[in-house]
Every structure is written in structure tokens, then in C-alpha cells.
Amino acid sequence: KRLFELKGKNAIVTGGTRGIGYQIALDLANKGANVFVWSRNKEVNEKAVKSLPIIHNDQKHTGIVCDLSKTNKLDETINEIKKQVSSFNNGDNKIGILVHSAGITHSELLFKKSSNDNNNYNNNYNSINDNSNEIMTTNLLSPILITQSFLKDMMRLKYGRIIFIGSVVSEMGNRGQTIYSSSKGGLNGFSKSLSKEIGQFNCTSNVISPGFIDTDMSQQYINNELINSIPLKRIGNTKDISKTALFLIESDYITGQNIRVDGGLY
Numbered sequence: 528k529r530l531f532e533l534k535g536k537n538a539i540v541t542g543g544t545r546g547i548g549y550q551i552a553l554d555l556a557n558k559g560a561n562v563f564v565w566s567r568n569k570e571v572n573e574k575a576v577k578s579l580p581i582i583h584n585d586q587k588h589t590g591i592v593c594d595l596s597k598t599n600k601l602d603e604t605i606n607e608i609k610k611q612v613s614s615f616n617n618g619d620n621k622i623g624i625l626v627h628s629a630g631i632t633h634s635e636l637l638f639k640k641s642s643n644d645n646n647n648y649n650n651n652y653n654s655i656n657d658n659s660n661e662i663m664t665t666n667l668l669s670p671i672l673i674t675q676s677f678l679k680d681m682m683r684l685k686y687g688r689i690i691f692i693g694s695v696v697s698e699m700g701n702r703g704q705t706i707y708s709s710s711k712g713g714l715n716g717f718s719k720s721l722s723k724e725i726g727q728f729n730c731t732s733n734v735i736s737p738g739f740i741d742t743d744m745s746q747q748y749i750n751n752e753l754i755n756s757i758p759l760k761r762i763g764n765t766k767d768i769s770k771t772a773l774f775l776i777e778s779d780y781i782t783g784q785n786i787r788v789d790g791g792l793y
């Protein structure tokens with residue numbers, strides 16, 4: 528019975544084609560949910576959707592190609608998802624599970640010395656780079672807008688499980704990641720306040736804050752010194768995060784939490 532636990536439930540996983548999001552999409556599919564996989568690259572998206580398991584006859588997975596760094600296409604995409612999910616054969620016919628895993632990272636010092644003159648700070652500021660907008664929109668603003676768009680449906684359903692993949696750097700800080708950690712810190716605040724607004728409708732909102740997880744994104748940071756600084760002495764894997772996501776989705780009485788899954792790093 529546990530195998531079909533999420534039969535009839537509809538989930539969106541942004542960033543569901545690779546890394547952490549893909550593992551969560553796989554695990555949701557293996558529990559019987561219909562999964563909408565949201566990402567930018569069309570070919571990778573099609574491949575990921577095709578690879579998700581179908582464990583019962585009414586199950587259907589759908590690819591959504593839309594760039595989260597641009598908010599002008601969000602409404603159209605969200606309406607398309609709502610249309611598709613309402614046409615499914617059975618089940619909730621609304622999105623009940625929303626996992627925000629898509630994200631981008633960027634490392635650059637906010638303040639960089641551009642000359643050797645230590646006393647001349649006037650021209651030394653590395654102006655907030657052009658990536659800031661893209662990072663804040665992809666990691667924070669779009670997840671907020673998407674969540675808002677599906678709230679009414681979740682409240683009517685009296686079922687909502689919202690999960691944001693944040694980052695331990697939102698609390699721990701990291702040199703070179705001022706903008707990235709602000710975007711993730713924003714998710715912490717949004718989720719906490721949201722949990723207080725939607726609880727009465729049986730909707731929960733939680734953040735998972737990973738440490739270093741073995742995916743495309745983290746390769747640039749992984750080295751022996753880092754591994755040694757982690758109490759559990761290993762880089763995390765995507766399953767470490769998806770286990771926590773599935774636990775939160777199956778939990779009925781956990782909301783407003785930020786769960787660090789970081790091997791003890793922080």
C-alpha cells in the first residue's frame with residue numbers, strides 16, 4: 528500500500544531534470560504521484576520525463592520548459608499546468624505538492640580590490656554584478672510567484688505540501704556568496720511566514736537546507752579539505768535530500784521548519 532501512497536497526487540518539481548530535483552521527481556513517481564518536471568533545456572527535460580517510472584495505469588508525467596529567471600512567461604506556464612492537471616483521469620486534479628529545487632549559484636566577492644592602493648576604496652567596489660538579478664529571480668522571486676499561483680488550489684483541496692530547497696549558506700554564510708545566500712535566506716523567511724498563513728487549510732511549507740551535495744552544481748567546491756571539515760566525512764548525495772523531502776511530504780504535522788541536511792557542516 529505504501530507504494531501507491533501518492534497515487535492521485537500531482538506534484539511540480541522545478542529543477543527536476545538533474546541533481547537533487549531529479550531524485551525527488553523519481554521518488555515521487557515511485558510513490559505513484561503524477562510529476563510535472565520543470566526546467567529550461569528541452570531535450571534534457573524530455574529525457575528526464577521519459578525516464579520516470581509509471582507504477583500504475585493512471586499515472587502521467589509531464590515536461591514543463593520555462594526559464595525561471597524571466598518572470599514574464601510564468602503565468603502562461605502556470606495556466607498550462609492547471610489546464611493539464613484538471614484533465615487528468617482521476618485524483619486531485621489540482622497541484623498539491625510543490626518542490627522548488629531549481630536554482631543557480633555564483634561565486635564572486637562583493638568587494639574586490641582592484642588596485643594595490645589599500646587606502647583608495649572609492650573605485651574598489653566590485654559593483655553588484657549582472658548576475659544578481661538572475662540569481663534573485665531564479666532562486667527567490669519565481670518560487671514565490673509560483674507558490675502564490677497554486678495556493679488557492681491547495682487551500683480548496685485542503686492539501687498542500689510546499690518544499691523549498693534552500694542552502695545551509697543562508698545561515699552559515701560563505702565568502703563570495705552574498706547574493707546566493709541572500710536568495711536562499713529569502714526563502715527561509717518566505718516559507719516561515721507562509722506556514723502561518725496556510726496551516727489552517729492543511730497546507731505545510733518547509734525548507735530543506737542542504738550542505739554540499741554531489742551534483743553538477745557542487746563539483747567546483749568539492750575537495751579533500753572540504754570533506755574533512757564535514758563531521759560525517761563525506762559529501763552528501765541526492766538521496767540524502769530526497770529522503771528528507773519525501774519525509775516532509777508524508778508528514779502531516781511539520782510546517783515552518785528549516786531542516787539542515789549537511790552532514791553536520793554547520
Ligand code: NDP
Binds near residue numbers: 542571595632665745
Ligand atoms: P543542478 O545544477 O544539478 O540542477 C539544477 C536544476 O535546476 C536543473 O534541472 C536545471 O535544469 C534547473 N534550472 C536551473 N536554472 C533554471 C531556470 N532558470 N529555470 C528553470 N530551471 C532551471 O543543481 P542541484 O541539484 O545541485 O541543486 C538543486 C537546488 O539545491 C538548488 O536550488 C541549489 O541552490 C540547492 N543546493 C545545492 C547544493 C549542492 O551542493 N548541490 C547545496 C545547497 C543547496 P536546466 O539547466 O535545464 O534549466
